[in-house]
Amino acid sequence: xxWEKILSAIILGGLILFLYPRMRKEAKDAPxxxxxxxxxxxxxxxxxxxxxxxxxxxxxx
Amino acid sequence: xxxxxxxxxxSESQILSTNKLxxxxxxxxxxxxxxxxxxxxxxxxxxxxxxxxxxTLVGYIGLLFLTxxxxxxxxxxxxVFAFTGFMGLTLGPIINLYLNTFxxxxxxxxxxxxxxxxxxxxxxxxxLTTRKDFSFMGGFxxxxxxxxxxxxxxxxxxNIPGLQLAISAVVVLLMSGFILYDTSRMVNxxxxxxxxxxxxxxxxxxxxxxHLLHLLGAFAGED
Numbered sequence: 001x002x003w004e005k006i007l008s009a010i011i012l013g014g015l016i017l018f019l020y021p022r023m024r025k026e027a028k029d030a031p032x033x034x035x036x037x038x039x040x041x042x043x044x045x046x047x048x049x050x051x052x053x054x055x056x057x058x059x060x061x
Numbered sequence: 062x063x064x065x066x067x068x069x070x071x072s073e074s075q076i077l078s079t080n081k082l083x084x085x086x087x088x089x090x091x092x093x094x095x096x097x098x099x100x101x102x103x104x105x106x107x108x109x110x111x112x113x114x115x116x117t118l119v120g121y122i123g124l125l126f127l128t129x130x131x132x133x134x135x136x137x138x139x140x141v142f143a144f145t146g147f148m149g150l151t152l153g154p155i156i157n158l159y160l161n162t163f164x165x166x167x168x169x170x171x172x173x174x175x176x177x178x179x180x181x182x183x184x185x186x187x188x189l190t191t192r193k194d195f196s197f198m199g200g201f202x203x204x205x206x207x208x209x210x211x212x213x214x215x216x217x218x219x220n221i222p223g224l225q226l227a228i229s230a231v232v233v234l235l236m237s238g239f240i241l242y243d244t245s246r247m248v249n250x251x252x253x254x255x256x257x258x259x260x261x262x263x264x265x266x267x268x269x270x271x272h273l274l275h276l277l278g279a280f281a282g283e284d
Contacts, residue, residue, distance in 0.1 A: 019207055031197050
C-alpha cells in the first residue's frame with residue numbers, strides 16, 4: 001500500500017467532512033419535494049439512462 | 062399604486078439580472094470548454110503522461126477553492142481559466158489512453174463527447190424552459206456525492222469487481238441531477254455569481270464526459 005493512496009484517501013475523507021455540514025443544512029433547510037416534483041426529475045433521468053443504453057448499443061455495433 | 066409600481070419594477074429588475082446571469086454563465090462556460098478542449102488537445106499531441114490521482118485531486122480541490130475565494134473579483138476569471146485549463150490537462154492523457162487501448166477508441170471518445178453534449182443541452186434546456194425549482198434535490202445530491210466519495214476511497218484499497226463501473230453509472234446519474242439543480246439555481250435566484258455557476262456546470266460536464274467514456278469503454282470497447 002503506497003503513501004499516495006493513503007494521502008489521497010485522507011484528502012477525500014477531508015472532503016467528506018467538509019461537505020457533511022452543508023449536506024445536513026441542505027437536507028434541513030431545502031424545500032421538501034412533492035411526488036410531482038420528483039416525477040419531474042425521474043422522467044428526465046430515465047431519459048438519460050435510456051439514451052446511455054442507446055449510446056452503448058450504437059458504439060457496440 | 063406606488064407600491065404596485067415598485068413591485069413591478071423590482072420584478073423586472075430581477076428578471077433582467079437573471080437573464081444577464083444566464084447569458085454570462087453560458088458565454089463563460091463556452092469559453093472555458095473551448096479553452097479546456099484546447100489544453101486537452103495540446104496535452105494529447107505532446108503525449109503528456111497522466112498526472113496521477115493525488116496531483117489531480119490536489120490541483121482540482123485547490124483551484125476550486127481559489128476560484129470560490131476570488132469569485133467576486135476579476136481574478137476569479139483568471140482562476141476559472143486556470144481551473145478549467147488544469148482539468149483539460151488531466152483530460153488529455155485520459156483520452157490518449159482510450160485512443161491507444163481500444164481499437165474503436167476514437168469512436169468511443171466521439172460518442173462520449175456527443176452524448177455529453179446532448180445530455181447537457183437537453184437537461185439544462187429542460188430546467189431553463191420549465192423554470193422548475195429543483196432546490197429540493199440539494200440534500201439528496203450532496204448525500205449521493207458523499208456516498209460516491211466513500212465508494213472511491215473503498216475502491217482504492219479493496220478490489221471489488223464492478224465497483225468502478227457502479228461508481229461511473231451513479232456519477233453519470235448524479236451529474237445529470239446536478240445539471241438540473243445548478244441550472245434551476247441560476248433561474249430561481251439560488252446562484253447569483255456567474256463564475257460559480259460556470260464552475261458548477263463545467264464540473265458537471267467534465268464528470269459526465271469522463272464517466273460516460275468509462276462506461277462506453279467497459280461495455281463497447283474493442284481490444
